[in-house]
Amino acid sequence: MVAEDASRASHASGGRPDTAMSDRMHVLLIEDDDGDALIVEELLLDAGAPFNMRRARSLAEARPQLGNVSCVLLDLELPDSRGLTGVRMLQDAMPELAVVVLTGISDEHLGEEAVGAGAQDYLVKGQVDGFLLQRVVRYAVERSRAEETQRQLAQARLLAAENSRLERGLLPSPLLADPRLTVAARYRPGGGQMLLGGDFYDLVQAADGWVHVMIGDVCGRGPDEAALGVCLRVAWRTLVLAGRPVQEVLSGVQQVLEHERQNERLFATLCMLSIAPDRAEGRLHLAGHPPPILLTSDSMRELAAPVSLPPGIGPGSEWPGSTVRLGDSWSLLLYTDGLIEGRVGPGPERLGSDGLMKMIEKARVQAPAAAVPDRPENERLIDSIIDQARELNGEDLDDDLAMLLIGYHGPAGGAGP
């Protein structure tokens, strides 16, 4: 055992020592009484305990050293703390720290209360030998570490559950009855993290045969943005199912955003396309969102429509739209900007929508060769686009991305490949 002077010890290197690997455990004794401190040091010395022990005379003196220790032996009568306040302070400062309380014979009941307040164990002064002390410290550290692992595990499970709940909310099952239409959808959280962003999409076929498709993006990334994205998608679906005209749907989404956002600065871009029952044309509304890309057997182009402000930015009560010609057989790609913001080399250049279209061209050429018989063509195409974008970026894309690829295989109702 090595007893170091507290002031000298505080120069020791920062970071928590990995006590699981090293034999020497770092123990901090917080005890103002020199006699009692000497007894503890002697006990551990007698037992030959492999501990590096330091001493602090008060909580204030101990506080800066907590990062370097595995276990604290805490006297309950200190100049700056009495009773359980010290235990609570240590719990607040460092919940994962193992704390063992030292009590006198007369206040042994405090030991039990200290355990209730978060201490791992308690020892009664004068009734301890070195081996007991050593064992109690070791067990306290092990228990504390196990609890910390459990806590982290529980937290990770909660986060995963929360994310999958949000993800289900953001990315629903399309409500589609028309067998001539196929839908392939993908969502990827950005930066290879579990953190969700606020990308969302939906597709609803109305009773009158129109198919309404929407994709949107709440600016920023995180649980607030994701939760807001869920609100907006449900608001959109509700208004569409209620058969409201597009102008009302978009104004309704804007109102919900303004009322539900946590932060006044949040806004969302939105693209809404309504496909007519004959599937040959549609009405497109762009509210600050990149336009869809129309693919036909012999061409590819971005659809065009007047651009209105993203909901959440302006007063925006008017949503100009445009009629778009789709044709007899087509695919439509709706996406969020995470897809086109990936790098394409070491410089600042990004993919952009031009780069995306070049990529699709390439993917369409390659697709037949990579054909998997039981997967529809659009499923392959959408995966190929994501793979290429990620490959060009050199790693997972930073921002989250959502894509929706809708295919129409002609008035004859051909089922496609």
Added chain:
Amino acid sequence: MDLKLDHHTKDGIEIVDVEGEIDVYTAPRLRELLIELVNSRFYQLVVNMEKVEFLDSTGLGVLVGGLKRVRAHDGSLDLVCTQERILKIFRITGLTKVFGIHDTVDEAIAARKSEK
């Protein structure tokens, strides 16, 4: 992946020079600077984006947030930008209707002065 920020006063207007990439990682620093300026009572801002290489939706959000903040004090936030790839982002998002976008800092200042 780097962002350089600088600012100086010119003709009573605070010019913010931004260089590099404004993305999900760096945008918080621009937000902090804009908040700091507004807290120091600079309500007439021009953000010079001539050396901005990339701007994502988080960056747009920060600019919109800055605009809302200065407007709360009857202030203004104008942009200087001539790069096509950055301008395209403002066009797609419709934000050309929200921000005054100018070719040079002097032009931005002149436009602001003439509006008064």
